Amino acid sequence: MSVDFVGIDKFSLLDYEDKVAVVLFSKACNFRCPFCHNGQTVLEADTFIPFDDILAYLRQRKGLIDAVVVSGGEPTLMPDLVEKIKQIKDLGYLVKLDTNGTNPELVKYLFENKLIDYVAMDIKNSEKKYPLTAGAKNVYMDKIKETINFLINSPYEYEFRTTIIDEFHDEEDIKEMAQLIKGAKRMYLQKYVDRESCIAHGFHEVSKEKAEHFKDILSETIHSVNLRGY
Numbered sequence: 001m002s003v004d005f006v007g008i009d010k011f012s013l014l015d016y017e018d019k020v021a022v023v024l025f026s027k028a029c030n031f032r033c034p035f036c037h038n039g040q041t042v043l044e045a046d047t048f049i050p051f052d053d054i055l056a057y058l059r060q061r062k063g064l065i066d067a068v069v070v071s072g073g074e075p076t077l078m079p080d081l082v083e084k085i086k087q088i089k090d091l092g093y094l095v096k097l098d099t100n101g102t103n104p105e106l107v108k109y110l111f112e113n114k115l116i117d118y119v120a121m122d123i124k125n126s127e128k129k130y131p132l133t134a135g136a137k138n139v140y141m142d143k144i145k146e147t148i149n150f151l152i153n154s155p156y157e158y159e160f161r162t163t164i165i166d167e168f169h170d171e172e173d174i175k176e177m178a179q180l181i182k183g184a185k186r187m188y189l190q191k192y193v194d195r196e197s198c199i200a201h202g203f204h205e206v207s208k209e210k211a212e213h214f215k216d217i218l219s220e221t222i223h224s225v226n227l228r229g230y
């Protein structure tokens with residue numbers, strides 16, 4: 001079954017480090033994180049962009065754009081994601097996948113078949129607060145752990161990232177997360193910003209001082225930890 005993307009950012013300098021990227025947004029997600037900036041994409045989109053138009057744009061911009069970021073929603077829910085990424089790869093682009101980590105089999109397949117070059121995986125919170133933070137009763141924790149372990153033990157390029165929110169993340173959660181992704185190569189703590197497009201509102205950002213403290217805790221088990229947006 002073919003399912004097209006519902007959104008495109010034609011020029012981004014923020015979504016793939018040191019690269020000029022096009023970002024594609026898939027519809028649908030198995031989570032409902034209250035802080036999700038793509039609330040409209042996840043919940044409400046009803047117009048699709050013909051994939052042939054995206055390919056035509058990518059052909060036209062060859063040499064000006066380095067990479068395509070496949071984002072969402074949760075892109076691994078797209079039934080024909082592999083086929084679409086193959087067509088993007090055939091044009092010679094780097095491909096980054098943004099994922100919540102609930103489909104380890106597909107992440108493995110894409111890396112092992114050289115269809116992606118980088119993965120950014122969300123780590124929502126400590127295990128006990130995952131359902132609250134992801135807005136879902138079933139968060140497929142076994143699958144998430146499988147993706148974490150695959151990435152940590154792989155030769156591939158990846159980052160873990162967490163949007164930190166005062167109401168959701170405390171020191172104990174960060175200590176547990178430090179164990180959950182112990183040995184990871186790279187992690188980013190992202191500043192929360194309440195936008196109109198968020199699924200829910202009324203949460204607060206973590207202060208810079210507290211974020212630095214969280215970074216210190218995580219740095220005990222992770223090679224490189226950085227703040228993003230602070």
Ligand code: SF4
Binds near residue numbers: 035
């Ligand atoms: S932030 Fe949460 S709800 Fe939004 S796309 Fe990612 S996993 Fe889905």
